[in-house]
Amino acid sequence: MGLKVTVVGVGLVGEAIVSCLKERKFPCEWPPRVAATRERPETLAGEKMLVEETSAGSFNGADLVLFAGQEGAKGASVTWRETAERCGAWSIDNGRDFRLAADVPLVVPEVNSGAITPKTRFIASPNCSTIQMVVALAPIHRAAKIKRIIVATYQATSGWGMRGPQELRAQTPKALVSQENLEFDPKVFARPIAFNCIPHIDQFVDGDYTREEMKMVHETRKILDDSKIKISATTVRVPVLNGHGEAVWVETAKKLSADEARELLRKAPGIVVIDEPDPANNRRTYPTPLDLLKPEYKDVTLVGRIREDISSAKGLALWVVSDNIRKGAALNVVQIAEELLRRGLLKA
Ligand SMILES: NC(=O)c1ccc[n+]([C@@H]2O[C@H](COP(=O)([O-])OP(=O)(O)OC[C@H]3O[C@@H](n4cnc5c(N)ncnc54)[C@H](OP(=O)(O)O)[C@@H]3O)[C@@H](O)[C@H]2O)c1
Numbered sequence: 001m002g003l004k005v006t007v008v009g010v011g012l013v014g015e016a017i018v019s020c021l022k023e024r025k026f027p028c029e030w031p032p033r034v035a036a037t038r039e040r041p042e043t044l045a046g047e048k049m050l051v052e053e054t055s056a057g058s059f060n061g062a063d064l065v066l067f068a069g070q071e072g073a074k075g076a077s078v079t080w081r082e083t084a085e086r087c088g089a090w091s092i093d094n095g096r097d098f099r100l101a102a103d104v105p106l107v108v109p110e111v112n113s114g115a116i117t118p119k120t121r122f123i124a125s126p127n128c129s130t131i132q133m134v135v136a137l138a139p140i141h142r143a144a145k146i147k148r149i150i151v152a153t154y155q156a157t158s159g160w161g162m163r164g165p166q167e168l169r170a171q172t173p174k175a176l177v178s179q180e181n182l183e184f185d186p187k188v189f190a191r192p193i194a195f196n197c198i199p200h201i202d203q204f205v206d207g208d209y210t211r212e213e214m215k216m217v218h219e220t221r222k223i224l225d226d227s228k229i230k231i232s233a234t235t236v237r238v239p240v241l242n243g244h245g246e247a248v249w250v251e252t253a254k255k256l257s258a259d260e261a262r263e264l265l266r267k268a269p270g271i272v273v274i275d276e277p278d279p280a281n282n283r284r285t286y287p288t289p290l291d292l293l294k295p296e297y298k299d300v301t302l303v304g305r306i307r308e309d310i311s312s313a314k315g316l317a318l319w320v321v322s323d324n325i326r327k328g329a330a331l332n333v334v335q336i337a338e339e340l341l342r343r344g345l346l347k348a
Contacts, residue, residue: 016330128328243289
């Protein structure tokens, strides 16, 4: 008998959770229970499944609930967290609603699995842009103590959810003919996304910053357990289907050379460094979001362009790429569940 798992939300992240459970042979009853806003048959991870309308019954007997529904007051985890807790289940949430609550661990297993305690059965998974950045920066922080981070993101349309790539696909053929007066849905992206870059992800909050930018500030401090790190982010939506890129600059207390940083990152869990000399082409190798289509890279954080920052005595610059749907959400959640198993907090 496997664990009873309920997945709430079957959009891009929910479907990827089902795929990750299957690919990684997570010891659960198969198929997992899947729930969303309404009942219907769906093909998930290549299998026909019946999606149920989420109700209190969806959590009956569940050992583990993986939330991948929408956020906010009417969202999945705000509505159903207490019900899942009353049923005695462990819950792991993809949304922003509880990430900064003092009693909720915010976990990236490669970085801070120690934050999981038996005291709380509700765990949050960070924002996608935060996850890949902290995977890459945690080894540098441990070795040389990061004092300041500047980051500019290049975020894929899938980060918005199912409707994001649909907007890009719908606009692209028309934009090839003319980029003027392109039709777009401002509820998805604030401007046309085809052949464009939009420096606006989520709402404007805290003065001139967006909520996506402030998530990177607050969540990074919580995960790295260092409220003193200075962080400034500019988050940008780009016409990429899937996979976020980030240009990151850090200043450290202790100087690290680019070679030292490369060595540290090569040994770190969940990271593949792609940053080799390529003299034939008079350049170095580097990762791009399309590299995530290669099976060996789909579940890791790729790091390249590692170099000493010429504008700072103790500064480094790097380029970080990862799959926002998998490591940025679904895979991270399943890895947290695997950590619960390893620690004996969840027993198959
Ligand atoms: N996309 C990313 O890169 C990413 C990365 C990190 C975290 N996240 C977070 O992961 C969550 C899911 O994102 P997504 O990209 O998969 O979104 P999505 O493609 O828009 O899918 C959302 C899913 O949630 C379901 N849902 C919405 N409200 C619900 C409710 N009250 N109760 C039950 N189900 C509900 C929807 O049901 P129907 O299918 O019935 O409409 C749909 O299946 C969000 O919290 C998002 O912020 C996303």
